[in-house]
Amino acid sequence: MTYRKTAGAGAAALLTLASLGIGASPAAAKAPAAAAAACTSGSQVKETLPNGTTWQLCWRIDERAGLILDKVSVATRRYPQPVQVLQSIRLAQLNVPYDSGETEYNDLSDFGFGGGDLETLTGEDCKGGSAREGSDGGPQAQRRKVLCVSAEASGLAYRLHSYNFQTNAEKVYSKQGHDLVLRTISKVGWYEYVTEFRLADDGQISARLGATGDLSPSDYVRADNGWPIGKNARDYASMHYHSAFWRVDFNIDGKGGEKVEQYDTKVDGRGSMAAKLKTSKKTITKEGSFSKVNRRWWRLVSPTSKNKDGHKRSYELVTGADDRYEAHPETTPDVTFTQAHTCEKFATGNADPQCATKKTILDYAHDKETLKNPVMWVRVGFHHVPRDEDQSPMPLHWQGFDLLPRDFTEMNPLTPADRAGVNGQPN
Template sequence: MKFRTIAATLLATGSLALVAPGRAEAAPEPSPCGAAATVKETLPNGTTWQLCWRINDRAGLVLNNVFLSSPRQPEPVQVLNSIRLAQLNVPYDSGDTEYNDLTEYGLGSYNMETLTGEDCKGGSARTGSDGGADPQQRELLCVSAEPAGLANRLHDYEYDEETGEGTEKVYSRQGHELVLRAISKVGWYEYVTEYRLGDTGQISARLGATGDLAPGEYSQADRGWPIGKEARDYATMHYHSAFWRVDFNIGGKGGETVEQYDTKLDGEGAMTAKLTTTRKTIAKEGSFNKADRRWWRVASPTSTNADGHKRSYELITGADDPYEGHPETQPDVTFTQANLCEKWASDNISDPECPLGIKTILDFAADKQKMTDPVMWVRVGFHHVPRDEDQSPMPMHWQGFDLAPRDFTAINPIAPDGRENVNGNPYPEEEPSTPSEPPASSAARN
């Protein structure tokens, strides 16, 4: 427990300090959580997600110990140690108002809404503690399975050499997602924290905002938009910069490595441009920004799939407005060494046990520690220009990102029977045109 040791040496604990023995060695690892905090559901295509949930007074919904299994990989394999929101920064374009909704207000405790109405229609409302100072057991988590559209399709033709006849077969499957949703009321806004766990193994994290626009924030035309009659009530434009903290624990083995991939034009081939993809290992803490064809993955050096490939998850970012008003709201992703004092992506100054001077993710990464247990901080911003339709309640606006499995299983978990042996080059007797290693490894640099 590095956290306690560091804090104890750096802080004078003052008159309230007790003489306490050193922290006892941890007892044998407990079970991950009790039955009431467990979600374990199997989607129609056979993929099973299992996890623990709880509400933290500031972060709101926290998922722990997220495991994935599927019919061809029945033993549950851990994906995440935890995922949660890590800040929600809301500055108004007027420059006169700014909120840090997690650290100055909190998504949990008394701000957590009890599910009602159509909040959880078709799903299962789960009861748990609201994480308050005087904790209340309430219906707070909605668990549902939702259609995700056409998941895959293949119009196959099989030729039988013995009979000389061909058979056509169409594989066609609808996908589903296990959806976990909790709702927080933060002033006039209502925020929906949602995780969508797909039968493909994909995890989508997103934050929805509804409720009402701030009732007292009005500006002129260059900072607002008229939402009432004529050109009078210019509701002030503003930002929602959301941060998530993602702690992988792939295969339960920890110690993941972080890699960045970039693809660049590389001359001309016989017909068209050549492109080359390179991998950069991110060994030390740092912040990174998107570029065309750039992506990151967190890979386990020790947990491999049945093909012998490292299990990993890839960060897929989407719509995003970086906020240039603060340095910490500009990087798209920051990787840091796990540290229990590093809780909030900004405004991280509310724990007397922890050193001062680690206020934002940029401070967390500033000493460029070597990462043996990386934590991923993902920022997604949305510049909200109000419109007439935002009254009232405001239609939900969403921001978020996806984590896609890359080589978590040897073939995808919802591949239908009949395709389970399609894995690799179907004509192995023919020489491949390039070395058989994944493209990037030969071009690896640090």
């Protein structure tokens, strides 16, 4: 999984990277106003990263789901016209069953990541960033500093040692990348959860959930369900699962109507030196749940929005480390695609009365509706086997996924000017 380190932004007064010691590019400053509609609720973020990429979005806090990003658009120095990427992205459930079989929680629908469970940022929670004030989403909504916005170096963005055989000239192209990071912290029981979205300067979006806090002192168990913590083999902290779900609604270029495509690559005979591999595409037209096999991946592709090469814009789902919890049917699939309905809010434990008979993603997909406006539900699991080092406070551990732009632009949006002609097979 290509998780990268970054930072975040937020409310009425817009954070400038100058305030973080990073200057915004002149080209980006001349970019037209973002195409995304004005925020009707919550607050706006609009920030330009050092390489000239500008992200604009709306953010708000839901009492149950916590941090929600709406109307996310991106513009780059090379492509200054903003293009919408996402309609919304949010957590949709966190299922936490313990290996003893005696304890299980659904942390979002049972407790919630907003309201009184949303932490006010303090200390070093947002060091180097800007702590933004907004409504905490609770029934007696309070305005507090709850969102951290920061810009963080993400490491090497690209590197090319080029050689021109006609002129015998050499040149090294090397660029550091940056991410815009938005994060909140929610305390549920003994755990403290970090909801984080990382928006990279090459258009990638990473959704992550971090867990810290403390091991639950009431969940010590027998040796076969736990790990010895503390002196000798006396106390056993219970092993348990974190199955996190996210709800992703695209709306590429503001046009919507994305198509869901699944790609599979299989061995297809043998060539003169190696095995031949054949990649096939399957268009998923009806609601359903799916799981990964070797060399399988999915993308959401716009049928109408194209890059300058005439290729349809899309975003690819990239998953990494994952522990599947097969004890529940709804925590078994890796991804579920459903037709968009506003009452379908949570992957499990859905309590919206407008969806009286639809409590889980499997219920949503049961109708096999035609996917005219697909919503993607991503599940990523982590089986937590405690260790001595988890005391105390517990080091952060992360789970999540990436959304990788595929053919969104006809070249790398960070391409240096003198490589602009390198597009397709060279003469």
